[in-house]
Amino acid sequence: MQPFELSASEAARQIKSKDLSPVDLVQSLLDRIDSLEPALKAWVYLDREEVLTEARRKEQEVGSGTTVGPLHGVPIGLKDIYYTAGIPTTACSKLYADFVPEYDATTVSSLKRAGAIMLGKTVTTEFACMDPSPAINPWNPAHTPGGSSSGSAVAVASRMCPAGMGSQTVGSVLRPASYNGLVGFKPTFGRVSRYGVIPVSWTLDTMGWLVRTVEDAALLLQVMAGPDSADPVASRTEVPDYLKGLETPAAPRIGFLRRFFYEQADPETQKNVDQALRQLSQAGAQVEELPMPDSIDTAIADQLLIMSVEGAAFHQPMYEKRAQDYQPKLREMLGRGLAVDAATYSRAKERRLQFVTDMELLAEKADVLLTPSTPTAALADLSNTGNTMFQGPWTYCGLPAITLPSGLAQSGLPLGIQLAASPFDEARLLAAARWCEGVLDLHLAPPV
Amino acid sequence: MQPFELSASEAARQIKSKDLSPVDLVQSLLDRIDSLEPALKAWVYLDREEVLTEARRKEQEVGSGTTVGPLHGVPIGLKDIYYTAGIPTTACSKLYADFVPEYDATTVSSLKRAGAIMLGKTVTTEFACMDPSPAINPWNPAHTPGGSSSGSAVAVASRMCPAGMGSQTVGSVLRPASYNGLVGFKPTFGRVSRYGVIPVSWTLDTMGWLVRTVEDAALLLQVMAGPDSADPVASRTEVPDYLKGLETPAAPRIGFLRRFFYEQADPETQKNVDQALRQLSQAGAQVEELPMPDSIDTAIADQLLIMSVEGAAFHQPMYEKRAQDYQPKLREMLGRGLAVDAATYSRAKERRLQFVTDMELLAEKADVLLTPSTPTAALADLSNTGNTMFQGPWTYCGLPAITLPSGLAQSGLPLGIQLAASPFDEARLLAAARWCEGVLDLHLAPPV
Numbered sequence: 103m104q105p106f107e108l109s110a111s112e113a114a115r116q117i118k119s120k121d122l123s124p125v126d127l128v129q130s131l132l133d134r135i136d137s138l139e140p141a142l143k144a145w146v147y148l149d150r151e152e153v154l155t156e157a158r159r160k161e162q163e164v165g166s167g168t169t170v171g172p173l174h175g176v177p178i179g180l181k182d183i184y185y186t187a188g189i190p191t192t193a194c195s196k197l198y199a200d201f202v203p204e205y206d207a208t209t210v211s212s213l214k215r216a217g218a219i220m221l222g223k224t225v226t227t228e229f230a231c232m233d234p235s236p237a238i239n240p241w242n243p244a245h246t247p248g249g250s251s252s253g254s255a256v257a258v259a260s261r262m263c264p265a266g267m268g269s270q271t272v273g274s275v276l277r278p279a280s281y282n283g284l285v286g287f288k289p290t291f292g293r294v295s296r297y298g299v300i301p302v303s304w305t306l307d308t309m310g311w312l313v314r315t316v317e318d319a320a321l322l323l324q325v326m327a328g329p330d331s332a333d334p335v336a337s338r339t340e341v342p343d344y345l346k347g348l349e350t351p352a353a354p355r356i357g358f359l360r361r362f363f364y365e366q367a368d369p370e371t372q373k374n375v376d377q378a379l380r381q382l383s384q385a386g387a388q389v390e391e392l393p394m395p396d397s398i399d400t401a402i403a404d405q406l407l408i409m410s411v412e413g414a415a416f417h418q419p420m421y422e423k424r425a426q427d428y429q430p431k432l433r434e435m436l437g438r439g440l441a442v443d444a445a446t447y448s449r450a451k452e453r454r455l456q457f458v459t460d461m462e463l464l465a466e467k468a469d470v471l472l473t474p475s476t477p478t479a480a481l482a483d484l485s486n487t488g489n490t491m492f493q494g495p496w497t498y499c500g501l502p503a504i505t506l507p508s509g510l511a512q513s514g515l516p517l518g519i520q521l522a523a524s525p526f527d528e529a530r531l532l533a534a535a536r537w538c539e540g541v542l543d544l545h546l547a548p549p550v
Numbered sequence: 551m552q553p554f555e556l557s558a559s560e561a562a563r564q565i566k567s568k569d570l571s572p573v574d575l576v577q578s579l580l581d582r583i584d585s586l587e588p589a590l591k592a593w594v595y596l597d598r599e600e601v602l603t604e605a606r607r608k609e610q611e612v613g614s615g616t617t618v619g620p621l622h623g624v625p626i627g628l629k630d631i632y633y634t635a636g637i638p639t640t641a642c643s644k645l646y647a648d649f650v651p652e653y654d655a656t657t658v659s660s661l662k663r664a665g666a667i668m669l670g671k672t673v674t675t676e677f678a679c680m681d682p683s684p685a686i687n688p689w690n691p692a693h694t695p696g697g698s699s700s701g702s703a704v705a706v707a708s709r710m711c712p713a714g715m716g717s718q719t720v721g722s723v724l725r726p727a728s729y730n731g732l733v734g735f736k737p738t739f740g741r742v743s744r745y746g747v748i749p750v751s752w753t754l755d756t757m758g759w760l761v762r763t764v765e766d767a768a769l770l771l772q773v774m775a776g777p778d779s780a781d782p783v784a785s786r787t788e789v790p791d792y793l794k795g796l797e798t799p800a801a802p803r804i805g806f807l808r809r810f811f812y813e814q815a816d817p818e819t820q821k822n823v824d825q826a827l828r829q830l831s832q833a834g835a836q837v838e839e840l841p842m843p844d845s846i847d848t849a850i851a852d853q854l855l856i857m858s859v860e861g862a863a864f865h866q867p868m869y870e871k872r873a874q875d876y877q878p879k880l881r882e883m884l885g886r887g888l889a890v891d892a893a894t895y896s897r898a899k900e901r902r903l904q905f906v907t908d909m910e911l912l913a914e915k916a917d918v919l920l921t922p923s924t925p926t927a928a929l930a931d932l933s934n935t936g937n938t939m940f941q942g943p944w945t946y947c948g949l950p951a952i953t954l955p956s957g958l959a960q961s962g963l964p965l966g967i968q969l970a971a972s973p974f975d976e977a978r979l980l981a982a983a984r985w986c987e988g989v990l991d992l993h994l995a996p997p998v
Contacts, residue, residue, distance in 0.1 A: 304900050334907035415893035415900070444895035445863035445888060452752050452863070459782035 124175030174217030207298030225253025248278030249487030273493030357468030414439030572623030622665030655746030673701030696726030697935030721941030805916030862887030
């Protein structure tokens with residue numbers, strides 16, 4: 103196995119045991135980037151010299167016996183909405199073309215404190231919204247890589263980087279993760295600080311990450327979970343040991359959601375889920391079908407309304423001066439959001455509260471809830487970033503969710519299953535996901 | 551002591567021990583109502599025969615040795631926004647003149663299950679908003695009784711009823727309680743179900759009650775606290791024993807809030823607070839001045855904006871047909887709320903989140919926070935229901951709060967001190983309030 107193929111956790115282990123030099127790891131990834139980036143367009147910013155200097159520093163620290171953090175020497179890509187002190191943060195928008203933050207996002211500080219190397223900034227759709235980005239799906243360039251965390255998805259899938267930070271307001275982490283054959287994870291709303299990340303919608307935005315193993319999803323959560331005095335959304339709920347439960351995971355009780363999810367998936371996705379459920383069940387999981395609450399009926403439209411309003415609330419001053427500089431889908435959304443009256447928005451938020459309660463009660467009925475990750479594999483349509491419908495409800499109700507690869511479609515593009523669990527019960531979700539990952543035992547890599 | 555003078559807890563004790571007949575208690579209160587109601591106008595609905603029939607039933611139950619609830623035979627008044635099955639619930643508005651609910655509010659069911667007798671419906675300002683109601687302050691008819699829970703305040707202060715239910719969106723429980731020399735209590739947002747209560751503002755409305763002792767405040771909380779599947783706001787946080795801590799309360803650590811509160815009170819209110827703090831301190835309380843967070847600067851205006859929007863979100867269909875049937879202050883508020891755009895409201899809600907966090911952190915620094923209950927005693931001005939400014943912040947941030955009488959102003963009207971504590975820490979708040987009540991040892995009753 104070449105260094106660029108290692109997961110974040112495996113790389114960290116080998117660096118700690120001095121079986122791998124951070125410099126060799128970084129060089130291996132930079133070589134990979136040199137070879138693939140011209141075709142895949144995953145990166146916005148990458149300073150090779152600075153990254154190698156940092157890798158040498160990490161190597162010295164290991165050599166000198168300094169205590170090393172859990173991500174020591176592991177390179178990570180950052181969606182270009184994460185503030186990086188002294189480094190441009192453009193949101194891939196003309197409007198932020200010249201923006202250089204003076205401080206790091208809290209998550210970036212946490213990653214650095216854990217020893218991670220910031221490899222570079224990855225492509226995002228403009229302001230993490232719906233206009234397609236330049237990033238190319240490494241499984242097939244004619245198919246969308248998804249969005250909005252498209253650059254992180256492409257970089258991690260093509261082994262240019264073991265882990266990439268993303269963010270999910272509707273379906274922006276788990277969808278591109280699934281489209282690219284990855285593990286994508288978003289914690290409970292409030293579990294991870296959002297301070298220093300350019301917002302879309304303040305009641306929806308959730309930090310998330312794209313990796314290749316459940317262990318990596320847990321490791322990154324361990325490093326970033328916790329309160330933040332700079333972010334009133336960041337919860338003071340205690341942070342458990344997420345990695346411990348992964349060691350000997352038990353077969354979970356799975357609540358399978360047919361309504362809304364499975365029934366709206368295409369036949370090959372349904373077949374893939376049927377097969378996954380059969381495997382999981384044969385391996386010992388208890389699978390029970392659970393009913394989606396009726397409040398799902400208004401949830402999707404309400405979520406889009408709320409996103410448009412809260413996006414408009416942030417962008418209004420810029421939009422009023424430079425509407426023409428926004429890409430068309432985002433411009434349209436902001437115009438729509440600005441036209442909403444407060445009473446309409448308030449009623450949507452009140453309905454949302456009912457949905458959140460309903461989903462929390464539903465999640466209590468099993469260890470994890472299971473759905474297909476997307477209605478179809480990534481489509482051969484570059485005009486949009488794909489259907490967010492299966493991610494939206496989880497972001498809307500704030501429950502933690504993860505996607506795992508579960509096979510390939512006829513088109514050769516990956517399919518995935520999505521698991522969700524009770525709020526702040528990421529430990530249970532990750533342990534169940536680890537168990538499922540072991541049972542499905544897939545090793546997908548794109549043909550690049 | 552005549553039966554009508556008894557606190558709810560004392561009446562319950564005497565009924566349980568058969569030292570008091572529920573019929574005698576009800577008759578004593580009805581006689582009191584017959585004598586005072588023509589002048590005080592506290593009641594909207596009262597069915598003497600039905601109440602006496604219910605009292606006889608309660609008496610039989612005690613006699614027959616049936617297990618009795620903690621409020622067995624105790625009459626309670628309900629602000630006329632609480633749904634009562636088969637009994638008109640008018641919100642003191644033309645618009646609800648003919649409304650007869652088919653079910654009881656969850657709180658009403660809880661009170662009934664505890665054995666309480668619904669004595670009648672009390673006057674409210676129209677829809678629990680700002681237009682003055684007919685209720686008269688029993689301390690002095692030229693002074694406002696406050697609002698919006700004016701009928702419950704007047705009824706409990708004048709000993710027509712030992713306890714009255716109210717609701718607080720800005721200052722509608724603790725302000726009228728303080729203006730009438732009462733104990734007024736509102737729990738943490740979400741501690742008590744709101745199902746079956748006509749709303750003002752769904753993110754602010756908090757059920758509360760007006761009583762004459764801290765013990766009564768705790769007893770009613772014990773009966774009503776808890777989850778409710780019909781109300782997504784009602785929290786599933788565990789309900790502790792609120793009464794236990796009242797038995798031997800310890801001297802609390804008091805955080806005194808000079809900024810915003812004390813500094814905006816009139817000189818005699820300040821003097822009254824100085825004196826109360828001296829007494830509490832001499833009795834063993836640790837008093838420390840704590841700083842209000844800067845986020846208070848926008849909180850009051852934001853709260854009024856949010857109330858107007860959410861009020862409008864509820865009233866819109868009626869308002870569009872019958873605007874002229876609303877009283878002027880409410881009509882004006884609804885018109886204002888309907889004109890707000892969603893982005894403006896969303897930004898206010900985002901600022902609110904910061905304020906909530908700041909206040910929660912502040913509350914952690916002491917057992918209770920202490921302020922004067924109102925900037926002045928009830929004023930000789932019947933054109934409005936008084937200044938809500940000292941209640942607003944607690945309703946806005948959702949922390950539990952209680953007011954206790956602390957003396958009389960030059961005008962002969964009562965003054966009070968207000969205590970608040972951390973979310974869902976009502977046990978600590980009530981124990982501290984019980985301790986303060988014992989130290990201040992005031993026995994105020996209006997001259998009626």
